[in-house]
Every structure is written in C-alpha cells, then in structure tokens.
Amino acid sequence: MTSTLRALIVASGFGAVALAGSAMAQDVKPEAVAFSDSGGIETPVAAQAGSAEAGQKVLTDRKLGNCVACHQVSTLDAPFQGNVGPSLDGVGDRYEPDMLRAIVVNPKKALYDGTIMPGFYTLDVGKHVREDLVGKTILSAQQVEDVVAYLQTLKE
Numbered sequence: 001m002t003s004t005l006r007a008l009i010v011a012s013g014f015g016a017v018a019l020a021g022s023a024m025a026q027d028v029k030p031e032a033v034a035f036s037d038s039g040g041i042e043t044p045v046a047a048q049a050g051s052a053e054a055g056q057k058v059l060t061d062r063k064l065g066n067c068v069a070c071h072q073v074s075t076l077d078a079p080f081q082g083n084v085g086p087s088l089d090g091v092g093d094r095y096e097p098d099m100l101r102a103i104v105v106n107p108k109k110a111l112y113d114g115t116i117m118p119g120f121y122t123l124d125v126g127k128h129v130r131e132d133l134v135g136k137t138i139l140s141a142q143q144v145e146d147v148v149a150y151l152q153t154l155k156e
C-alpha cells in the first residue's frame with residue numbers, strides 16, 4: 001500500500017468518527033434537564049438550534065403549545081387569544097433566554113409551584129394523567145427551542 005493511500009484511508013476513518021460524533025448529538029431527555037441556581041436552563045434541550053418561525057406556529061397550534069389560549073401576543077394574527085396569563089408582548093426584554101427556556105420547560109420550577117401554566121417539557125405533570133400520556137411531554141425538545149427562539153423576538 002502506498003503511503004498516500006494509507007493516509008487517505010486514515011483520513012476517511014477520522015471523517016467517519018467525526019460524523020458519528022455529530023450524529024450522536026442528542027436532545028436532552030426531560031428527566032435530565034438541569035436548572036441553574038437562578039432557576040434558568042442554560043443549555044438548549046434540543047440538539048438543533050431553534051427556529052422562531054416554527055416556534056410561532058407552536059404558540060398558535062391548538063394541538064401543540066396552544067399558548068394563545070392563555071396568553072396574548074399582539075403581533076400574532078391568531079383568533080381567540082386568552083388573558084389567563086400575562087401578555088407575552090416584550091417578554092424577550094423581560095427575560096434572558098435561559099429563563100424563557102425554563103418557563104416553557106417547567107414553570108412550576110421556573111416561576112412558582114402553584115402556577116396553572118403547564119410544563120411543556122417535563123414528566124412531572126401531576127397525578128391524574130391519562131394513561132396514554134404517561135411518560136410523554138407536551139412538546140418535543142425541538143419545539144421547546146423553537147418557542148424559545150420565537151419568544152426572544154418579542155421585544156418592545
């Protein structure tokens with residue numbers, strides 16, 4: 001074998017290792033999400049960065065976040081926005097991304113225990129959970145990051 005050929009094979013071998021490494025980048029499982037001392041979540045829960053555009057859809061999709069059932073966003077063209085929770089206008093100014101992530105993941109930890117806002121990426125959703133939903137989160141890790149990306153665009 002010529003040394004050039006050997007070098008090529010070795011190089012492509014390293015390529016394969018690097019690829020396997022990136023394919024292994026995984027979402028953080030809900031039970032493994034780490035809150036900081038200040039109550040935020042600094043590390044994104046999804047392997048891929050969030051998309052604000054996708055996040056906007058999650059906010060208004062009744063089968064997903066349905067955030068607008070309780071919150072109002074005045075720039076969103078969505079009917080029947082609720083006012084159970086505070087308006088999300090300017091929320092990107094009020095909170096750092098780590099806090100926005102924590103509020104979406106589990107507001108019982110990020111805000112306070114008695115909040116009626118559901119945790120969207122936690123398995124700790126109370127005792128009375130439909131059997132088919134046990135062990136599932138409302139949003140996927142990627143959808144959480146999409147929502148966080150969108151919330152950061154809400155500036156006054």
Ligand code: HEC
Nearest residue numbers: 065066067070084085086091103104115116117118120147
């Ligand atoms: C069942 C109603 C409900 C739903 C659904 C809901 N929230 Fe909330 N949210 C609340 C309430 C109520 C508060 C205020 C905390 C409290 O008083 O419990 C809140 C607080 C917040 C805050 C902090 C706002 C501030 O100004 O302090 C953010 C951010 C937020 N919610 C985002 C979301 C997002 C994003 C979704 C959808 C993925 C969502 N919420 C779904 C009820 C809800």
